[in-house]
Amino acid sequence: MDKNQLGVQYMQEGNWEEAAKAFNEAIEENPKDPIAYINFGNVLSAVGDDERALNFYQKAIQIDENAAAAYYSIGNLLFSKDLFNEAKNMFETAMKKGLQSADNFFMLGLTLVSLDQGRFALPYLQRSVELNESDAEARFQYGLCLAQLELIDESMVQFEKCVELDPHHSDAYYNLGVSYAFKENADKALEMFQKALDIQPDHMLAGHAKKLIENNQ
CATH class of the missing domain: 1.25.40.10 (Tetratricopeptide repeat domain)
Known part of the structure; x- marks a missing residue:
C-alpha cells in the first residue's frame, strides 16, 4: 500500500x-x-x-x-x-484551484454565515447538500440559513431531512418547533420542542419555547 x-x-x-x-x-x-x-x-x-x-x-x-x-x-x-475573512479567502481559493468537494462548499457557506452573509452562503450550502445528500449537519446548516432568510417552508424540508438522517439532532427538532410556532401550529410546535428535550433535557431554548406556548394555551 x-x-x-x-x-x-x-x-x-x-x-x-x-x-x-x-x-x-x-x-x-x-x-x-x-x-x-x-x-x-x-x-x-x-x-x-x-x-x-x-x-x-x-x-x-x-x-x-x-x-x-x-x-x-x-x-x-x-x-x-474565528478568522472568518481569511478562512473565506482560502476556501474560495481552494474552489478556484479545482476543489469542488461537498466539504469545501459547506465550510465556505458556514464561513459566510459567520460573516453575516447568509444570502451569499445559501448557494454554497445548497451545493454541499447536493453533493453529499446524507450529511445531516450540512442539511441542518442549510435549513438554518434558509430560516434566517425567512424561507420557512424550504427550511422545514431541510430540518425534516436532517432528523431523518440523524434522529438525535435536538437543534433540528427545536428549529422545526420554531417553524411550526411561526406557522401558528402550536400542537406540532410543542411536539417538536418535546422531541428536542427528550434528546437533550438541558436544551434551554426548547424548554423556554415549550413553556411559552403552554402558558399561552
Missing part, C-alpha cells in the same frame, strides 16, 4: 503516531509530493499543533501552487480560530 494511503488509514483509526510516521516516510521517498505534506499537516492539526500544520500546508503550496486541498486545510485552521 502507498504510504499516503497507509497514513490516511491510520488517521481514520485515530492512530496519529503511526499516521505521522507513514506521511514522514512518504515525504522522504518523494519530497516533491504536496499530498504527503498536506496529510502530515492534517495530522499535526488533529493533535492541536496548528503552527507546524500551517508550515506543512504552506510547503505543499510552495511545491504546487494549485494544491487545492492545502488551501482548504488552511481555511479549516483559520475558521477554528
